[in-house]
Amino acid sequence: MDFLPIFFDVRSRPCLVVGGGEVAARKVDLLVRANAAITVVAPELGRSLARYRDAGRLTHHAREFRPEDIDGCTLVIAATDDGALNGEVSRRCRERAIPVNVVDAPELCSFIVPSIVDRSPVIVAVSSGGAAPVLSRLLRTRLETMLPAAYGRLATLAETFRDRVKRRFGTLAQRRRFWEEALQGPVAELVLTGRERAAKIAMEVALQQDTPGSLSVGEVYLVGAGPGDPDLLTFRALRLMQQADVVVYDRLVAPAILDFAHRGAERIYVGKASGEHSVPQEQINRLLVRLARDGKRVLRLKGGDPFIFGRGGEEADALADAGIAFQIVPGVTAASGCAAYAGIPLTHRDCAHSCVFIPGHLKDGGELNWRALAEPRQTLVVYMGLHALGSICERLIGAGLSAATPAALVQDGTLQSQRVLIGDLASLPAKAAEVTMRPPTLLIIGEVVRLHERFAWFEPAGSVQATALRTA
């Protein structure tokens, strides 16, 4: 270990920064966050530092560095572009045992500044000791993804309960058990989803219980897995996947996404592929309730967004009936995913002022108002639109929409197997039959489809056919 990692209290202590440019400004950012009393010595200040000066966050001496500037300093940072000056600052500080950092010159430093993940009051610091700054930055990125932004608020909440928990539970073992439950269970979830008041109430309730373990009740996360590309998972989804005991999923969840689930997690498939036996919704609802009652953390993973044709509402309703805690994690819905990856905006200034999503299974819940849907300045998105494609196009034409209205079928949207078929209301059904499009497919109807030609940036690995389809 070349350096001793420590956290330094500089609150209201005199800290000197030599240099007035952007590099200095980045160091000042950190000192400001740590509430130091900052002095900057530099003939001129850059824009960022001038803002800090105007806001009264630092004292500026508009001149060259003088040896006496370091008198009484708690720490000093040299961030000028003058190597000789940086060296002088370093030497004078070392002579007087004042901690000094010279930006990008590890050999002149008596301390170095790590990459940090700031979840105040929780701070994670990463350093490669100057050996590989890019590596520490990459590591920092990974930590950013693992630590939810609200972690700091969780720590703050814990702090406010610390004394009471100490009084409530006599032994260290009991307290540790209590905190482990609180910081990983429902209380943490409430904080991490921004419901701090509720988290406080839950803590109060937990403190009334007899045993510290009483927080461990099952819960269900209804999570949208996005349209398919694992890169479109959200952080919350990823985090919950890694902590769930059971994952209940259906066929719209890509296998690459399922791989993110915690290795020890039980996986239950309740999928529905066309023509395949599927688990009825009632039975899925009962399964979720039963698993949660067993005390499990259950992740119900759905393609796209749980509330958009995902029947998440029914599952939430059943869980609420059974008194089981649940949370909804939205996902990127198929319409957004396909639109982005096929290069078709759903709204556009010149041609689409509203956007309507309808289900492709027309028998679902009765008749739609085709006259209102046949609006030329509107984008119509049909989920699972392949099966009834012919009938949908016919009805829209019948309701007055031009047969020449452009339409696109997107199969396997956002995946490497994505195919895009472009046509119009009159031609698309025959084209789709000709090239045998397969579900899952999203149908986009409207003038916005014309933009696809210019916007198609996504070229999946095996896209020869896709290109052919596009020009078909």
Next chain:
Amino acid sequence: MIRHPEFAPGSVWLAGAGPGDPALLTLAALHAIETADVIVHDALVSGEILALAPAATVRIAAGKRAGGTQTPQWAIHEQLIAHARKGSRVLRLKGGDPFVFGRGGEECLALAAAGVAFRVIPGISAGIGATSAALVPITHRGIARSVAFATGEAGAEGADVDFRALGRAADTLVLYMARKHIGRIAAALIDGGRPSADPVAFVLDATTPREQVVHTTLGAAAGVALDLPPAATLVVIGAVAALGAVLARSEPAAHAASKRAAPAARRVGAAR
């Protein structure tokens, strides 16, 4: 871990930052935030999200702030193109989803015309994130089989929507920036045939710690809107809007912050 696509110097990525909560960023969006040299962002992108970028990243606010100064769209295009031509990796970061009321289409057109390579990263549209947070299922068996998204802001993309027709096109309506004009919009919807007792939910500052949900009806919406605190607001109209309050019953503590306005939300449908 995921292998992300390469963010090539000289290219522009248009990414959606989702509804507000940094945990609802996609992995791809965070990768872009970490890798970009320049981030051109909207006012809707939170400071919490921007803080995820390395300190050296240049951040340019190009937002449209209601009432404040706004960067003209052409100037945003010029900025994106200029930074890309200098060889920077340029991230255009927008609240919600770039292709749902995000003017992403216009920006793509400008980039395509300038010959700048681009990529589009979808995000969770504010309308979808907000409704989930409010426990409002946009579609729900037996209650809502379709949903329409529109914006209510005069002068915005999609300003001249015929709300009378839109009200008939879908069971659930999700309206962006519609708070100011909700009276006019509600009147048009009622005129078009929606009942004045149609449930309405105002979702304020969705997915942030300040989130608040206010339930009312179409007839009373204009009056209720006047009393709402300033916040990014989304309006959900239709039977599902009342369902949120119903679903919240299993976690009364979790939704202690939700505020209900008259009339009290009632149990809708739940045909079982």
